[in-house]
Amino acid sequence: MVLRQQRVVIENISPQIQCGAFFIKRVIGEKVTVYADVLGDGHDVIQAELQFKHVGDKSFKEVRMVDLMNDVYKADFNVQKKGEYVYRIRAWVDHALNWQHGIEAKLKDHQHVKSELLDGLQYLDYLKNNVSAKDKPYVTDLRQLFAEEDTYQKAIEEAISDRLHQLFINYPSRSLANTSKELGVIVDRKKANFSTWYEFFPRSAANKEGIHGTFKDCENLLPRISKMGFDVVYLPPIHPIGEVNRKGKNNTTNAEEGDSGVPWAIGSKLGGHRSIHPELGTEKELKSFIEKANSMDIEIALDLAFQAAPDHPYISEHPEWFRKRPDGTMQYAENPPKKYQDIVNFYFETEAFKSLWEELLAVTMQWVELGINIFRVDNPHTKPHYFWNWLITEVKKKNPDVLFLAEAFSRPKVMQQLAKQGFTQSYSYFTWRVHKHEIIEYMTELTQSDMKEYYRPNFWPNTPDINPYHLQGANEAMHISRYVLAATLCGNLGIYGPVFEYMVSDAMPGREEYLHSEKYEIKYWDWTLENKLTHIITRLNFARKSHPALQQTNNIQFCEVQNPQLIAFYKWDDEKTDQVLVVINLDSNYSQRGMLQLPEDVLGQFKGKGLTMHDLITDNSYIWADEWNFVEVHPALPFHLFHIK
């Protein structure tokens, strides 16, 4: 058994995900606040420091931790570079500070400390060999003061001086220091925390009915999308669509002549994951679209759907990547008794898994090299968790700008696991959180549990796969309130654009699916139309752009409102340079009113004259000078977004 002579124990370090098995997440400029239990034996003075560095840096930076009492210590650091940081804690019994502390206590007790001064010479000797040239004469003088008899009075003054204290702090000998294990942070660019997504099907982008949309058409939509304040345009898969077992309109199993198929059924004789559906355009046109978007501060996100149509070239070229049935045919995807005959899954248990993984990495990198830095990953929960960890790590090694959004609507621990394994952002249950208590409960889980360290939610009111019951046949107020909730609760949000904006909410009977879903057919949208929703979305998106409080998710506090249909919350940025208060009427039919209690942190800013609440949508301002304030919200404009001044 090892003999460990250290006297300090370090444990219970937070943040820490699953004993350090996973990175916590931050974006550039964010703070990591670290807590740890640090304790020694006896009563000696202990010092602890937080050490951190970017993995690319040679040495650690150090910041001394603050003793919060009860053996808990705290310090923080800011992350400034993309990539991986590590942090750890070092702690020791500080004999020099302990010596000073002892002298102070004895002097207060009127004891003579000559012997203690002599004992202190060893600490001065250590300083002498380590302090900067500027301080060396002081230390040398002190040494003499301490050693001589007739300078006792002066010596004890200096022994307990702030100057000596500060030297001890700055030049610790760290004898028998103990160092914790290293923990990791993955640092992304700011978009990981703050992004506003607009999804549309490029094949429906044409400005005339009956025509297959092209990248050129997509390019024409960019000014409209930019004007609305979106900064990510996400396109469903742009690859050739399988022809074998192609799905027809409304998810029928037999496509008719002219049916365009499902973009997620990737691959045909025209190519696979590395190819572009010819009717959308060429690689050059895609590149032009990407560049045009980028020039408007919009990024293009593509879809990674790692599955194949039965006629995907992989199937003949790499049969070793698929599972065969005993009769020699391909094993289609199934979830018994359901069968998905237009899809063949990769067989991740194949012995040839290495070449499969490498190919999927190469596919991803091909699009990265074309200028794609964001991927929405289709059904990641049906591929192995460790595969994603590997793929995301490898891609980020080559390009740390790349972000991955996990499209998993699965069980809580599965969704959490994908985020732990490396997904930058994750779809969330927001889509189904409708009532006040559900929203508060879910936000509390996201922002008050460990999830806040690794799970970056992206709030989508709808997707092509999900037409939630509360939006089916819903009125304008319901649509607005769902958008406001997403836009103010969460740093990241997205809409399946035209369908949401134009409130096309017909559903397959009894199901949360769109009727005549765009997944199975080309649509025509009159993109010249604008409505009230268009304008409110626009104002909200621009409010998000100018308010850091809305560019993050975790700093949120719900307010007491005495009406179950009114939800209100307070948000702020880390530096508290920006603060907003949001009040939303969840009843899309009737006006609701009630008393709202300001949080203590806001009340503390009254300074005798109250606060100006400036509504960022209507431009009205109100003076709130009481703890409880009357609010009334009408479905015509079912929310207040107050900037607190």
Add this chain to the structure above:
Amino acid sequence: MVLRQQRVVIENISPQIQCGAFFIKRVIGEKVTVYADVLGDGHDVIQAELQFKHVGDKSFKEVRMVDLMNDVYKADFNVQKKGEYVYRIRAWVDHALNWQHGIEAKLKDHQHVKSELLDGLQYLDYLKNNVSAKDKPYVTDLRQLFAEEDTYQKAIEEAISDRLHQLFINYPSRSLANTSKELGVIVDRKKANFSTWYEFFPRSAANKEGIHGTFKDCENLLPRISKMGFDVVYLPPIHPIGEVNRKGKNNTTNAEEGDSGVPWAIGSKLGGHRSIHPELGTEKELKSFIEKANSMDIEIALDLAFQAAPDHPYISEHPEWFRKRPDGTMQYAENPPKKYQDIVNFYFETEAFKSLWEELLAVTMQWVELGINIFRVDNPHTKPHYFWNWLITEVKKKNPDVLFLAEAFSRPKVMQQLAKQGFTQSYSYFTWRVHKHEIIEYMTELTQSDMKEYYRPNFWPNTPDINPYHLQGANEAMHISRYVLAATLCGNLGIYGPVFEYMVSDAMPGREEYLHSEKYEIKYWDWTLENKLTHIITRLNFARKSHPALQQTNNIQFCEVQNPQLIAFYKWDDEKTDQVLVVINLDSNYSQRGMLQLPEDVLGQFKGKGLTMHDLITDNSYIWADEWNFVEVHPALPFHLFHIK
């Protein structure tokens, strides 16, 4: 980066202390219930098993875990041997069970599954090579059924049969199984959980005033102590007491002629930690005392006080184990501005620490070899945590029967740390938990947090060091209620015997210390005296001996009682073969009454006719047939200890 092809993730295993850095604790026969998050990708059937073994065993035993939903799995095992156990979790996608599950779903959906039967042959082949001889013909027959055309009906019946299911469960192929890290359990003998301590100073054991007690006198006290139902007798240090700077009566700094000194100031020219104070007797007499005690099912606990008086032989023989001041004198113990000139601490930071540690281990083992299996460790929090971990581990390697009680009354995390590092039992804050809400809060922390896995509290109403304010000048009812609380709340308890039993509670003014403390002088007790407290302690100790519900700490539930002076709780053993309900009046002056609500678990046992509550002290019985029951408790007998029948 490693490519991990496994499809199952295992995490969040509990119990687990600080990421597995420390052992959880159990006594022989206890259960370890293990939970873990186990999840895969997609919808395939997953199996998880708990593996466990005593470190001395060659191979792991396995028990299949139960799926509790939401990706949480559970299983348990019993520990049967002293020493260390390890446990871990193994999990895999079970293709055979998944195949069977798929066939079932498809048959329910009226699909033809001939191809699936053929697919199943691979799982039968695996079984054929692995099942016992008894099942082999069945598997061979099945293989033929599945392969042939005209036996389809019979084949599908067998494919989904329980028999085949059970074979798949019993003989899993575990392909691509993932295995968690190993976690540890330290298993002690039963006394670690259930012990009743009586402390007295052997030098005060004489039956005449003015005489120094001896081991022979101690031996004469054993029948009395045994009759009261105690099973551990703990003696303060029995070594020669320092003569240099000896403390006088009432902790004065200058002893007078004839002052006997403090037993914890160990060492003089007569010897040190390996020697016996000559006036107590010889090693042979100590051995006789130990053996006599053992014959009455009483164990003798000695004190490990690792510190030296200034005249301890170590100081001249091993100056390298101590710290010198600049003037060459020994560094006395201090906690500035306080000085403890009768004590010199070991210098654990010495370069010679290895020989120091080895000597302290040898000292401990010397007493173990003499027959001592329990140590009360004095002030362990003033010696390094890692030292204790090493010492306790080494001693237990040689003799797993040895138990260590940590005498640390320090900050919560320090006390917890000592328990994590290996102390079998720990003194607790019970000594100062007086009011109902304090007691409930403290018990909740001990039994509902992680502490329940590693911190075994020992409840002491008083010690020679602590004469708590509520016992100073307190009446009989207060003494009884403090003993009842300790005896029923906690598996382990102890009293500083004669002082508690005879209610000698004079204090140093304004301090929680005894006046004329026995620490500084020899006392005379008339051990022939018995009082009401003697009899109630006796009855309680025997109730503990016959009621497993009282031989453990963690199974406890507090009951709602509508009176803040009445505290009530329900306790049970793991198997629920024994259940008690305790009601205590915390007001030592007045009768208190109120309505008590039975816990749901007790109500569930009513079966239409209520329950018999048998008071183990008065022998009265009551029928309780309602959820709420009236109780009244008088200070004359300030509690009910009901056995629930």
